[in-house]
Amino acid sequence: MSRRSGARERLTRVSVYDCQNPEERSAGLDEAVNALGRGALAVIPTDTVYGIAADAFDPRAVAALLATKGRGRQMPPPVLVGSPETLDGLATEVPGVVRDLVKAFWPGPLTIICLAQPSLAWDLGDTDGTVALRMPADETALALLRRTGPLAVSSANLSGQPSATTAAQAVAYFGDKVAVYLDAGHAGGGVASTIVDATAERLTILRQGALSRAELAAVAPELAEDEAAEQPAADGEAASGDGVGGSAAEPAASESASRPAADDAAAEVPTGEGDAPR
Numbered sequence: 001m002s003r004r005s006g007a008r009e010r011l012t013r014v015s016v017y018d019c020q021n022p023e024e025r026s027a028g029l030d031e032a033v034n035a036l037g038r039g040a041l042a043v044i045p046t047d048t049v050y051g052i053a054a055d056a057f058d059p060r061a062v063a064a065l066l067a068t069k070g071r072g073r074q075m076p077p078p079v080l081v082g083s084p085e086t087l088d089g090l091a092t093e094v095p096g097v098v099r100d101l102v103k104a105f106w107p108g109p110l111t112i113i114c115l116a117q118p119s120l121a122w123d124l125g126d127t128d129g130t131v132a133l134r135m136p137a138d139e140t141a142l143a144l145l146r147r148t149g150p151l152a153v154s155s156a157n158l159s160g161q162p163s164a165t166t167a168a169q170a171v172a173y174f175g176d177k178v179a180v181y182l183d184a185g186h187a188g189g190g191v192a193s194t195i196v197d198a199t200a201e202r203l204t205i206l207r208q209g210a211l212s213r214a215e216l217a218a219v220a221p222e223l224a225e226d227e228a229a230e231q232p233a234a235d236g237e238a239a240s241g242d243g244v245g246g247s248a249a250e251p252a253a254s255e256s257a258s259r260p261a262a263d264d265a266a267a268e269v270p271t272g273e274g275d276a277p278r
Helices: 006-012 022-037 059-069 084-090 096-105 139-148 167-177 213-217 221-225
Strands: 015-018 042-044 051-055 110-116 130-134 151-155 180-183 194-197 204-208
Touching: 015 022, 022 042, 022 051, 022 139, 022 180, 042 139, 042 167, 051 059, 051 139, 059 151, 084 096, 084 110, 084 130, 096 110, 096 213, 139 151, 167 180, 204 213, 213 221
Parallel strands: 015 180, 042 180, 110 194
Antiparallel strands: 042 051, 051 151, 110 130, 194 204
């Protein structure tokens, strides 16, 4: 049963749960698990921005997520996971240096684009065989992910608009198109995750975000020499990815044309022209 205040319910007519209240948080997590399990959408907090989530293994739900944001298949959402161990179930040919980065920065604002396991029964969009993965450092998001498994999560915004940093902003964007909103107060610092591409022989930084090159290079020295023209994270949907996985916007442009979208609730990296996430 939705635990909304009368005023909030009359104003929004959507299910918003105050996750700063332990009892309501528990009820909200239950409702979000149920909603996602039936193919509906949920808005969740992360350590960067709020994200709009769908079951990563439900193609109709992922399509609904993209349609709700006003996005096409050319900008697939990133995938959030609840534990580092999930990496090997979703990605293949993972180099040792990526494992080092995961050990150092997960959970946290690092999105890693990997080669996807070819046997996975999912359809995230036009990914070119890759997937953008992140483990968020947010207690509510992790509690949900540990119950649902991997979720396709894009920054909570309409394409071209700033990413939501509060549940109220997300409600204003999506209204009753989303079944459940988990409200954990103001999300993170509003700075997108840093996106690292691990699909080629050498790692490259596709988007500079909450983690600096120096921090990454301390673990992966090859990144100190990476001269790729990565774009800095910015508020809203800026040039290099999504806010949840990547950051709070939409992915960067032409240079990542063959990469999956890394939203920031993870980090999106588009496969063509269009919104530039942050």
